[in-house]
Amino acid sequence: MTKGEALLARLDGRLSGLRGRVTPDAEMEKITWFRAGGVADALFQPADEQDLAAFLKAVPADVPLTIVGVGSNLLVREGGIRGFVVRLSAKGFADTEIVSPTRIRAGAATPDKRLAAAALDAGIGGLHFYHGIPGSVGGALRMNAGANGVETSERAVEIRALDRKGKVHVLSNADMGYSYRHSAAAPDLIFTSALFEGYAEKPEVIKAAMDEVQHHRETVQPIREKTGGSTFKNPEGTSAWKEIDKAGCRGLMIGGAQMSPMHCNFMINTGNVTGYDLEYLGETVRARVLETSGIRLQWEIKRIGEFKPGREVQEFLGQML
Secondary structure, three states, X not given: OXXXXXXXXXXXXXXXXXXXXXXXXXEHHHOOOOOOOOEEEEEEEOOOHHHHHHHHHHOOOOOOEEEEOOOOOEEEOOOOEEEXXXXXXXXXXXXXXXXXXXXXXXXXXXXXXXXXXXXXXXXXXXXHHHHHOOOEHHHHHHHOOEEOOEEHHHOEEEEEEEXXXXXXXXXXOHHHOOEOOEOOOOOOOEEXXXXXXXXXXXXXXXXXXXXXXXXXXXXXXXXXXXXXXXXXXXXXXXXXXXXXXXXXXXXXEEOOEEEOXXXXXXXXXXXXXXXXXHHHHHHHHHHXXXXXXXXXXXXXXXXXXXXXXXXXXXXXXXXXX
């Protein structure tokens, strides 16, 4: 019996009545943009918020839950993920609604680009930067995603979420405790939707701003590669890519993983990459930057799951700690 089959057998009867999709032994490489990663014991895709609440109430507290979005900023280790991975379905969590001339509500599974497009259609300015973020609203809320000088913290007004017991919470912007690429919201909260506020703007002005975002991405980022976006957060007073370049890591390869020659703060899958390759490359870069500049780069990519025995990766490769 596989780990996934054993988990579902243990929960026999508890999950009856759910309308979402349960997949045992889910291959995470099919989800992540890196196209790499181990197997999750089980994947649950709820039909809607009510279905998600029922699932959360049914699953015992000792069963681990891991929340993922579209997999754009995600590194899954080879040993896989214990318990359930929860991934919100597009059908139940990707609607957008114009609430007022300056406000728009979006489900957590809404792609950031779709949020930008809906704001354009409604003549709501200030959300154009989402056109350049390769992820979904839920991830943007969790990590305070930003681009082109604007962050989620400047536009998110109210966030709806469920806790581990399926209870609904409505959080204000202040409740989120936003800082650079981080929110202080409780880690067990699953965001389901959010209200964003921009300002009235002419569609042609918004479109021009979105085109500028797209042009920037196409000219400086490896957007046609299998990548996870920015690998490391920008340190205070400098840019991650500058420090990586200074450390001689532009184009550096380990196995099937490479720091992009085009933008060296992006890791790319050059072929048959593994989670080990990606994380070992990242920690090699961190160690070299620490040695060169004395800067401890912090991961922006979310790393989840367990290491495969014998293929563990230590932070900074265990050096200079």
